[in-house]
Amino acid sequence: MxxxxxxxxxxxxxxxxxxxxxxxxxxxxxxxxxxxxxxxxxxxxxxxxxxxxxxxxxxxxxxxxxxxxxxxxxxxxxxxxxxxxxxxxxxxxxxxxxxxxxxxxxxxxxxxxxxxxHLVLLGRKTAREKVALFLLSYAARNPDADVELPMNRQDIADYLGLSVETVSRTLTLLQEESVVAFPAARRFRVTRWDVLQRMAT
Amino acid sequence: MxxxxxxxxxxxxxxxxxxxxxxxxxxxxxxxxxxxxxxxxxxxxxxxxxxxxxxxxxxxxxxxxxxxxxxxxxxxxxxxxxxxxxxxxxxxxxxxxxxxxxxxxxxxxxxxxxxxxHLVLLGRKTAREKVALFLLSYAARNPDADVELPMNRQDIADYLGLSVETVSRTLTLLQEESVVAFPAARRFRVTRWDVLQRMAT
DNA sequence: CGCAGGATTGAAGGTGATCAAAGCATGTGG
DNA sequence: CCACATGCTTTGATCACCTTCAATCCTGCG
Known part of the structure; x- marks a missing residue:
């Protein structure tokens, strides 16, 4: 091609x-x-x-x-x-x-x-697992610095088979647990790879 | 090959x-x-x-x-x-x-x-939609007579991302609504194709 | 500075998961 | 041939999680 x-x-x-x-x-x-x-x-x-x-x-x-x-x-x-x-x-x-x-x-x-x-992602049961795996696989393309997300929350939600609110809430939780940091809604960095990895299993 | x-x-x-x-x-x-x-x-x-x-x-x-x-x-x-x-x-x-x-x-x-x-199946939200679509696509191979299921409930559940109990309950409901008939646990026939199709969208 | 769309947070309700038990079918041995 | 054991299926009750609806808060941008 x-x-x-x-x-x-x-x-x-x-x-x-x-x-x-x-x-x-x-x-x-x-x-x-x-x-x-x-x-x-x-x-x-x-x-x-x-x-x-x-x-x-x-x-x-x-x-x-x-x-x-x-x-x-x-x-x-x-x-x-x-x-x-x-x-x-x-x-x-x-x-x-x-x-x-x-x-x-x-x-x-x-x-x-x-x-x-994607199938593996959708097969996951909990919202945490799905979101964690999504962040993980996206962040993998840029392990060090902050990563810029080109898609909005609704896109992520429709990709994971969740509601926007659940995605948002889950991201908030992950921040509170200091697993990821979101300096802006569309930019994030993984702070605890091990924890995130364990979540996504 | x-x-x-x-x-x-x-x-x-x-x-x-x-x-x-x-x-x-x-x-x-x-x-x-x-x-x-x-x-x-x-x-x-x-x-x-x-x-x-x-x-x-x-x-x-x-x-x-x-x-x-x-x-x-x-x-x-x-x-x-x-x-x-x-x-x-x-x-x-x-x-x-x-x-x-x-x-x-x-x-x-x-x-x-x-x-x-399979992705479309897992993307569906409700258990009814999933089960309906599963039955529909399986029954498509034999539109007239009864169809024999080679897999058990647990297999279906793990395929649809549901629990066995939910699959069982959903099948019971579909029977009560006369959408499908199960003469035996592993054998069924679609009685209302239109309804089933509408469920699966 | 103010607007608009996106993101977050809150409250309430529903749906499916989980735990538990009982019902059925099949097969085995007495 | 019946009794029982085993595994699958169904049903019941409760609970957690996610969705939904609604309001507020950001943030980027004109």
Missing amino acids: QLSKSTTAGERDRRCSTVRYRANEEIYTQGGKTDRLYRLREGAVRSARFNSEGRRQVGNFYYPGDVFGLETEPEHQYGVEALTDCVVESISSSSGSEDEIATLAEVTRQQLRKVSE | QLSKSTTAGERDRRCSTVRYRANEEIYTQGGKTDRLYRLREGAVRSARFNSEGRRQVGNFYYPGDVFGLETEPEHQYGVEALTDCVVESISSSSGSEDEIATLAEVTRQQLRKVSE
């Missing part, structure tokens, strides 16, 4: 293109055709689906280097929106050379890994 | 083999090396993992024709056990011709689909 052959914006129908999105902009819609693959260059995005009662389930968060847009059905089960301003490359997924197919398998594998991790 | 080149039992270290397992027998262990792929010929199996507190999470149920054993990590995150007596073919997954790799991609895709469906 040669996502690096970037062209200018506005050529979405071409084989390969690079497009910028502003925060909260939609990259593709739930229900649309699954005919393209996307690689995130800069920023962060979120995939989410709405069930018929209007409840939202966040599928995944993607970060620079991640490929998204791969699904097993011909129509997108999840829509994707930009969490922050971001730069996205995309190609038509039907334009397959042998080389690309080989990488497609790798992308599928990556996606399977992501979904499997 | 030529899982059809069966040989006799007892040649597990060979390239391809067919083995019979009795109900409750272990096919492979959580933590073992992920070096083989399995195709279920007859019977039903269950994949499950234990977290460090001893809680069990059922990953999936597999039925004749399904391929299992594919995982993204070098060590099995899930162990697999026979639910009923069954016949299993397996091959070394490292013995890859081009042809086999092409099919490996397809297996990965199938697995991704299964895991994604």
Whole structure:
């Protein structure tokens, strides 16, 4: 998958293109055709689906280097929106050379890994375990300094299958127990890795 | 993946083999090396993992024709056990011709689909929704006659992230509402598809 | 400085977990 | 063939946790 052959914006129908999105902009819609693959260059995005009662389930968060847009059905089960301003490359997924197919398998594998991790998260019983595991896996990308969260509480809640309030309360508790510190709502640092790890088990 | 080149039992270290397992027998262990792929010929199996507190999470149920054993990590995150007596073919997954790799991609895709469906299930909020969706997707394989469940209540509970008692109570309710009928604990028939479908959304 | 959306906190209620016991089915041995 | 043992399922009672609804508090930004 040669996502690096970037062209200018506005050529979405071409084989390969690079497009910028502003925060909260939609990259593709739930229900649309699954005919393209996307690689995130800069920023962060979120995939989410709405069930018929209007409840939202966040599928995944993607970060620079991640490929998204791969699904097993011909129509997108999840829509994707930009969490922050971001730069996205995309190609038509039907334009397959042998080389690309080989990488497609790798992308599928990556996606399977992501979904499997999410499954473990949702399988956890208590809110503490879920939140702890979420913070842990997010903080892992930056073990030393403070980490900036691109998503809001609602996104986290819908990702973990919890209510916003429960997420908020749990974060407050973890702070009171000095397990994590939140200098701002969207920025945190793990202060007690051992405790957090034990919680998430 | 030529899982059809069966040989006799007892040649597990060979390239391809067919083995019979009795109900409750272990096919492979959580933590073992992920070096083989399995195709279920007859019977039903269950994949499950234990977290460090001893809680069990059922990953999936597999039925004749399904391929299992594919995982993204070098060590099995899930162990697999026979639910009923069954016949299993397996091959070394490292013995890859081009042809086999092409099919490996397809297996990965199938697995991704299964895991994604499970994710939707676990994302559901209420026990009713979960149980309804489980029955629905299981009954889909046999729309007319009664369906025999190869797994017990505990398996269902661990698959849905619920307690056995909640599963049992929910099934009782669904029976009282004449949505499903259980002539025996392990055999059921959907009597009101529309209602069940609406529950599962 | 003031506004708006997000985040937090509070109170009340519901839903599912847990603990405990009883009911059923299957299989074994007397 | 019946009695009993065993394991699975169901039911009951209580409790903890999470959700919901509501209000207040931030904080980032114009």
